[in-house]
Amino acid sequence: MAEMLKEWLTKRLKRPMIWKAEEFGDKMKNGYIISCVLQSYHVINDEKHYLVRSSNIDVDIKNNWLLLKEWLRDIEINLTDDDMQNIIKGSGSTLLRLFYQLFLHLDKLDRTNFIKQERKKVSSLVDKMSHRFTVHRVEEKTESFVDDLSKPLLDQKKFIEWQRKKAKEIQETYDYVRHKYSKMLAKIDESKTPLQHPEGEVYKKTVRNKKEMEQFSLRYPCEFKNYTYEDLLNLEQKAIERQKTLIDTEWAKNYMDNLYVKMHKKSDSEEFQKQMRNVISASLWDVSIVEEETKLDTELSKKVMKLSQFEKQMCTQIMETKQQARNLVNNRIQGEREFSDQRMQQFNLFLDNVKEEVNLGLAEIDFEKKRQNMLHKKLFSEKVKRKRQHYYEICYDTVLAIIDFATIYAYYKRLLNDEIPEYFIREWKALYYKQQPIFDIFQPTENIIRVDEEPLLGEEEIIRLELDRQEALNDSEFYEYHNYLQPWTLNSLIPNYNPEAEERKYEYLGSNVLGHVAYTLLEIKYPYPPQRPPANLPTFSTKAIVRGLPDKSIVIALQKLLTNQKVHVVRIEYAINFCLRRFKIEMVGCKDIELSFEKFIAATNDELNKELIKSIKTEDEILSKTDAMLPVQGPLLPNAKQTQTPKTIPEEDITLSSPAELGKYAYETLNSGESLTDHLLSAMIVEYIKDQNDINGFVIINYPNTYREAQILEETFSGQTPPDVGDLDDRDEVYLEESIIKHRKKEKDPYKEVRISKLVNDPHKKRFNVPFTSYFSCYLNLKETEDILQEYVIWCLTEDNSEIIDRIYAALGINYSMYYEVIEKEQLVLICKYILGDYALYIKSDDKLFGENVLSSLDFPNTDDKRTKSKIIKPETSSEKFKEYLICNSKLSKSLSFVNDEVVRDYDLVELAQNVDSIIIEKIDLEETKKSLTSTNEVHCLAGEEDWVYSEIPISEIIGVALATCWEEIEKTYIYDMQQLFFGIRVQMNCVIPYTRFVKDKMEQIITLPSHKQDLVSTFQKEYNDFENDWRDVAVTKNEWHCRIKELQNQLYRICDQRKLDAEKQRYSLISENWTMEELTTMVNTYISCMQTELNRAILTYQTLHDFYFAMIKRTPSQDRLSSKELTKILRETDETSGSKKGGEDKVFRQLKNAYLDLQLRNVAIDHTNNPLIAIIENNVKFALKVIKDVNDSYRSLISREYSEIAKILVQTKKKEENINEESSNAEENFKNNALKCIEEWTMGINGEMFRANLRILCLQYKCYRDMKLFNDTIYKAFMDVQNHIDGYYLNEIKSVDRLCKYLQMAVEDGKSIPENLVLEQDTFIIDPNVLHFSASEHERDGKVVKEVASGIEFKVGQLARLRSQFKIVAPTGVILQQAFIFLLQDFLYFSKESCDGSLFPDEWTRMDLEQIPKLVFLLFGDTAYIHWSDFLIYCLNLGFPTVDELLMLRKKFRCHDPDSTELIYREDFIKETLWFEENFDPKDKNAQLRKSLIKHFLFELFEIAENTMNYSAFLLAFCKSPNPIEGFATALAMAGGNKICFDFEECNEVVCKLIRDKKYRDECLACAHKCTSQFLDKILTNVINICEGTTIYELEYTEPPPDSDRKGRKSKVTKAKKNDSSLSARLPTQNTRRSVMDRSKTQSAIDVKNTIFLCSPCADDTEVVEDKSPETVEPEEESIIVPQEDPNLTYAVRQSVIWNVLNICLPWYFSLTPEEKATPYKSQVEEVIKLLEVNTDNKDIYVCQFVSEPNICKILHKSKKFVALNLAEEIQNVYK
Helix, strand or coil: CHHHHHHHHHHHHCCCCCCCCCCHHHHHCCCHHHHHHHHHCCCCCHHHHHHCCCCCCHHHHHHHHHHHHHHHHHCCCCCCHHHHHHHHHCCHHHHHHHHHHHHHHHCCCCHHHHHHHHHHHHHHHCCCCCCCCCCCCCCCCCCCCCCHHHHHHHHCHHHHHHHHHHHHHHHHHHHHHHHHHHHHHHHCCCCCCCCCCCCCCCCCCCHHHHHHHHHHHHHCCCCCCCCCHHHHHHHHHHHHHHHHHHHCCHHHHHHHHHHHHHHHHHHHHHHHHHHHHHHHHHHHHHHHHHHHHHHHHHHHHHHHHCCCHHHHHHHHHHHHHHHHHHHHHHHHHHHHHHHHHHHHHHHHHHHHHHHHHHHHHHHHHHHHHHHHHHHHHHHHHHHHHHHHHHHHHHHHHHHHHHHHHHHHHHHHHHHHCCCCCHHHHHHHHHHHHCCCCCCCCCCCHHHHHCCCCCCCCCHHHHHHHHHHHHHHHHHHHHHHHHCCCCCCCHHHHCCCCCCCCHHHHHHHHHHHHHHHHHHHHHHHHCCCCCCCCCCCCCCCCEEEEEECCCCHHHHHHHHHHHHCCCEEEEEHHHHHHHHHHHHHHHCCCCCCCCCCHHHHHHHCCCHHHHHHHHHHHHHHHHHHHHHHHCCCCCCCCCCCCCCCCCCCCCHHHCCCCHHHHHHHHHHHHHHCCCCCCHHHHHHHHHHHHHHCCCCCEEEEECCCCCHHHHHHHHHHHHCCCCCCHHHCCCCCHHHHHHHHHHCCCCCCCCCCCCCCCCCCCCCCCCCCCCCCCCCCCEEEEEEECCCHHHCCCCCCCCCCCCCHHHHHHHHHCCECCEEECCCCHHHHHHHHHHHHCCCCCCCCCHHHHHCCCCCCCCCCCCCCCCCCCEEECCCCCCHHHHHHHHHHHCCHHHHHHHCCCCCCCCCHHHHHHHHHHHHHHHHHHHHHHHHHHHHHHHHHCCCCCCCCCCCCCCCCHHHHHHHHHHHHHHHHHHHHHHHHHHHHHHHHHHHHHHHHHHHHHHHHHHHCCCCCHHHHHHHHHHHHHHCCHHHCCCHHHHHHHHHHHHHHHHHHHHHHHHHHHHHHHHHHHHHHCCHHHHHHHHHHHHHHHHHHHHHHHHHHHHHHHHHHHHHHHHCCCCCCCCCCCCCCCCCCHHHCCCHHHCCHHHHHHHHHHHHHHHHHHCCCCCCCCCCCHHHHHHHHHHHHHHHHHHHHHHHHHHHHHHHHHHHHHHHHHHHCHHHCCHHHHHHHHHHHHHHHHHHHHHHHHHHHHHHHHHHHHHHHHHHHHHHHHHHHHHHHHHHHHHHHHHHHHHHHHHHHHHHHHHHHHHHHHHCCCCCCCCEEECCEEECCCCCCCCCCCHHHHHCCCCCCCCCCCCCCHHHHHHHHHHHHHHCCCCEEEHHHHHHHHHHHHHHHHHCCCCCCCCHHHHCCCHHHHHHHHHHHHCCCCEEEHHHHHHHHHCCCCCCHHHHHHHHHHHHHCCCCCCCEEEHHHHHHCCCCCHHHCCCCCHHHHHHHHHHHHHHHHHCEEECCEEEHHHHHHHCCCECCHHHHHHHHHHHHHCCEECCCHHHHHHHHHHHHHHHHHHHHHHHHHHHHHHHHHHHHHHHHHHHHCCCCCCCCCCCCCCCCCCCCCCCCCCHHHHHHHHHHHHHCCCHHHHHHHHHHHCCCCCCCCCCCCCCCHHHHHHCHHHHHCCHHHHHHHHHHCCCCCCCCCEECEECHHHHHHHHHHHCHHHHCCCCCCCCCCHHHHHHHHHHHHHHHCCCCCEEHHHHHHCHHHHHHHHHHCCCECCCHHHHHHHHHC
């Protein structure tokens, strides 16, 4: 690459580029060369090139590359910063890469061009190598066609050729020398060429020079010093600096520039000289060549001139002949060229035609595609349109249903003026889900069941729709009732319901038994469709399929080997020929059948059919020869020649056998030339096998070959159809096996829908739940291969290496396919063993299997090749999976599919047998375990459980069908009756809302009836106004008129009283109509009917169980029949003629009606405690339960009798057991077991039915209670609303009368006339009806419009809200400069008057001088640069500030709404909470309540951080203010910490000092403990070292000290005791001290420093002085000292983070805004205080009382006034002063 770049730069810059690799970076880093290249390509002009300096100064280099970077970007070369740094440092690789990019971009080449030039350059530097081989062309010698005259000329031909060759060699030599010379010139390196200087004279030193040099050395002697490394570095640095000063001078720069100019001129001159040398040498060479050619031509001409004229003529003729030959050659070449051009034109024309046809075809295809796409788009758009229309209709219907739901909900809500009962909402939901109208279509609903009247014209459709609607509700309610869904859930309906009770278990088991009975009867009446029967074949042990046998001889040998085991080999030809011959034989005497196989072959066109017919023909010929050799035996065939005239039988009278019928079909098919169907072939094989006698199995050869044929064959033999290919998941053998197991035959069942009970579930296991299994026991597919060693053992069969039939049989476990190269005798024996399934242990020998000497006498080819001739194709790999197959399918033959050897040999069968043995043993163990578990389960299994096996005693079909019909009728009647009863209950419940509406509307009309009160008022007014005006002022007259007003008032009172009495009388009459009692009676009777239905069903179920099991045991139907009991209903007075119950029920009904009426008249709420109907229901429930129990008991006794009879029969059979055979004994035993099962099932069934009926009756009872309560509550509420309306209306009338009379009295007193427009209507008194021209709004009718009222200097909340919005625009964070805030207030005061919304300030504020605003702000916020504008708004609210307790309580309430501690609260939660200032607002004053509500919303929005979300911590901190700023700051800390804080130094001093002393004492104790521990360890180590040196250790026995040693330990002289005593005193104080400590612990919380238990002896020594004091002087002092106690409700110390958080939030301009330290040093002051106080606690907490007592902290708190509670009104007064 470097050479290429040198050549390129030399060419572009027109001067030689010479550099070394190590100096390339230094020469090119200044960028001057690159700028020259850019200038040569005209990328930059001369002016830009002048800006680039060629010096290597760092500043110039950087400036150069800044310019070059921009210029390079213009040609799309981008330099990164890293590349710039590397170039400036002189990195050669980066510069080389840059030049390479320039080379490619500027010459507009790519990398391939560069590589080509580079290779060309490299090849030019290497000498060319001649050809590896020299090929000389041998020219054929042709006979000369000239005479001897031209021979001399021909003899000179060699000389001429030599001259030409010589000239060519000279030319090549010259070219080589010239090329080599040019290379030498190019390799000349100027830098390496040594400069030749003339040898100068040797300078000899003179004596004088020597003396001068000696003098100089003496004058300036050399000093040799021992420099250190640092000194040497300093000297080197100084030398470098001197060198730099020399180099950096202007003179040095100019010198270097001149030197570079001289070098460039020199290089240019040398390049010019080189070019001149090249030109001169080339011209000289051309001259020499011309001279040589001239000499050659001269010599040749001399030779030619020497020839004679005749020779010249001959040469001319020769030349002309040659020229003619050349012309012929040229003509031939031209002709060939023209011919090829013509052919090419024709070919191009053909290609054009083909292309045109292709293009036309493509155009047609594109057009068809477009058309198809257009059609698809239209179809898709139509499909989408219909789909959208369908969705639209669904959504439209859904929205309409939702609208109906909302409408009826709102309608009922307005009717009831209360919550809607769940009963109606549930009914509407059911209608919505059933897609039925929610509103009643036909009203009243009960009229749809009328029978006596015919519907009017147009009512049929309406009635039908209503019937559909009610039917949907009936189905929904019965489904809920049957499945115990809402509202029939047992837990909520029945009190004290226990779902885990024993009765529930027996109910479930009984329902299973009843389901068994019902579904057994239904299956008898509606049997399942019969399955296809299998082929009528005996049970064979061997049933195999072998595919791929190549030769018939192998089939014969296979038959010989299998004959001993009586296994017959079946070929498809055998079966076809058998049926054809049978058909031919049976048609003798009727029609002569000729089996002309040549005719069959000629008729068909299929080659496979022809091959099959040929095989059949061969088989037929063999059989014909065999039949001819056999003698005729047996009866003669029909139409045999017995007489001269044969007997002819009509074809219609012939009955063919099954094989003959199949042969007839085959004969007709072959005659027509068609193929035999697979069904026909399978049937032929079956008939052929049936015809074989005395065989134990068969093997089918070379059939089936496809999975379709295998399906038909399996279905023909077994009756089961294998799954289709589309139903199989063939991804893996596991999926394939699962899909086969899950496959079930799809059959048409016409009774599938009617064979289902609607009341009970089917406990039986599903029918036909058996997976498909193959009829055959073995499947072999022999695959031929050329080299068996190249074939792999196939463990996993896939689509690539197998067919679907192979994979299916592999999944079924019978695939034993193998590869083979040559089928020899050993392989044939192995195939036979697979067919026979010889897996018995021990394995039989070949003679036992195939017969003696059969294998040896078998004439079968054998080879001496001992290598493997076959390999088994193994479809599975896992032995565990094989065991699962064995356990699941009980097929031992699958074991061979999973042998773990690749090649099966004879000696491998022993290992195979061992594997099979172990597998069989495991299988037997599993079966025994399963049997043991089954027997164990049977002991504890109850009838009806999941594992219970039901009895299987057959019932007569007539009895079963009759019982099934009875059960269907029971179900139908029960469901219909319950649905109709539920409809009746629903009608009753739906009447209650319309009735209440009717009552209220009617009473409203009665209450508001007109009266003659206005007439009395008008009469009085007329009389008074007609009275003379002069007499009105007389006192007596006034008294008289006052008396008349009193009389008028009494008359009006009597009218009002009468109206009230009339309304109450009407209410009484409505109640006396006893509509509620009538409807409740109907409802109760309906529920009693439901109970009756349940009772009837129970009795009929008992009867069904009895008939079913009695018919099983006795085999005859029972004659006993149960009769149902009737429950007692409530009969009305109109039913007195109803049979034997005349009179009694009337009396009961009358008593119930009177009792119910009395409760209603007394306005008593009716519930289950006082409802008179409850007793009727309870009596019926008790009676029904008693009837069910009695029936159950009677059947239990009947079952016990049947059981005893069965037991007696069993005893008799035991006595006669010797005289009966085995079959009869087994049948009797089976009957006994089934009869006992019947007894258990019967018992469980009746018990379950009893519990079920009891539970259903209880459900109906409590559901009746619930519905009656809802009914009564609704009616009670309606009548109570009516009564309240009567009372309210009456009170309003009285009040209007009082107001009227008061107005009249005032008119009398004033002597004024009464206006004529007085109105006293209903309960309203109106003086002037014309005052209000328009009716007032609803809000105004309720009361006056409430508006916010503010007085004086008090702000309205609306004004504050506008101020807040303006402040948020200016200072969104809430912090603003104080001076800016002053300017804002002045602007608002001055310009707010011009606002359309009114002034932002109260009127008192507008009179304030603008110059007084700074004073007011200073009074409010103190001397500070920044303020919170929210504090100003809070002051303007004039709410007062809360105490600490109020703030903490409010914080606790807010945190209840904030479980995640996010410090956020929603608007609705905030508004709900009661704040501290709300008690100051009068609850009766609407204006005050309005202002309170506005203030709460304003405060929420003031601290709102998101939509409807507020930061309550910031809100609480804003109100932490107090007249004392220290108390306000402590309040803020308390709010942040959540507990009250002790901040007063006088209150907290003693407790804090005590805590500090305790902390110091703990620190001293810790330090002392460390000290003592170190001393103790040092002492121990010293003693150990001193003692252990030269010491022998002996083991000593421990002796117990005497019992009184502890008591006299101090007085004992034993050293050991003293040591113990001293050690004890080192750890514990004396006994007196311990006592004093115990005494003092009762009165103080901590131990005093003077009486402390120390941990080491030095500390104990300090306290000895205290201990020596007499107790008399110590105890009185301790009793007199009162130790301060900590208050658990106060916090004394807080964390530093709490203090900083409060300061940063409340005073951010001091601490968070990081001001200049000199201006506001508060942060450092607080840090110093905290650092000073953090030592007083263990966890560096700060005592608040000490913190706020520091002078700097007090100064900060008093200066800012952030925590000072101010009154805005007082501060304004101070401003005015």
